[in-house]
Amino acid sequence: MFEIFLKTIPFFCLIGLGYAAARAKFFSPQATAHLTKFVFYFALSAMLFKFSANLALRDILDWTSISAYFTATLAIYLIVTLVAILRRRGIEEGAIEAQCAVIGNVGFLGLPMLALLMGPESVGPIMMVLFVDLIFFGSLVVILITGSRDGRVSIGILKTVGLGLLKNPMIVSITLGVFWAAFELPIPDTANVFLDQLAGAATPGALFAIGASLAAKSAERVQVALWLSSCKLVLHPLAVACAALFVFDVNPYTASVMIAAAALPTAGNVFMVAQHYGTAPQRVSSTILISTVLSIVTVSVAIGLV
Secondary structure, three states: OOOHHHHHHHHHHHHHHHHHHOOOOOOOHHHHHHHHHHHHHHHHHHHHHHHHHHOOHHHHHOOHHHHHHHHHHHHHHHHHHHHHOOOOHHHHHHHHHHHHOEEEEEHHHHHHHHHHHOOOHHHHHHHHHHHHHHHHHHHHHHHHHHHHHHOOOOHHHHHHHHHHHHHHHHHHHHHHHHHHHHHHOOOOOOHHHHHHHHHHOHHHHHHHHHHHHHHOEEEEOOHHHHHHHHHHHHHHHHHHHHHHHOOOOOHHOOOHHHHHOOOOOOOOOHHHHHHOOOHHHHHHHHHHHHHOOOOHHHHHHHOOOO
16 A cells, blocks of 8 residues: 555645645746646647547446446435535535535546556546536536526526536547547547647646645635545545445446545535635635645555555
């Protein structure tokens, strides 16, 4: 397990470098925003396309794995939402807290790290986790918040959700890659070199951007943030393990990748949703900061165990 920890250290060192650069004012918030946009729309999209173009559709749409991950994630989602309602926080805050507890940093941190540590075969299950997170749970939080405010789920809400999915570069790049693979289209050598160069910037750029964005976050409402971080780093992977291994009988290797992906810290895009809707952004900020710091140890333990 210590060997795994040593292999994860370079990834977290890049995050730490970004954090230090931002804290020293060497890297401004505007620079962080532009770097994040570059990684999100260009470098990470190139990496996702390259990975998915070498996958068969069945590698992502494995319905047994999808059922296991979805069921486990939904169970944690409902538990956290119920706890929020019992605390009299309401549906809107409950939905945001539930996002903190189940949406991990799969794109920016998980994909490059797990693909290296668990082998190229892990890409299919990681893409599956990313798809479920983005398409279902990414849509669910918008429906719950807007539906709670409007008192109903209207066609306008569903249109907003649909357009949001179509504009998400991660979904678009994965979908294009899978279709490219399905038709067995070759990637021209020149295009391949271009994609390799662009995708090569994804890992260092994404990790540096994570660290720089953490510098702007503060640890407020620590008790709630610790509860949500515990759900994300411990309860979520445990739920996925139980569902994958004991309920749905998922292939052991695929299950191990799903568990490791579930153990990742809370994703930064949860903060963007919270900020956009004006719902508990400081709570989300604290959870991202705390879960990322704790994950230096917990992610290594989770990968070591599986």
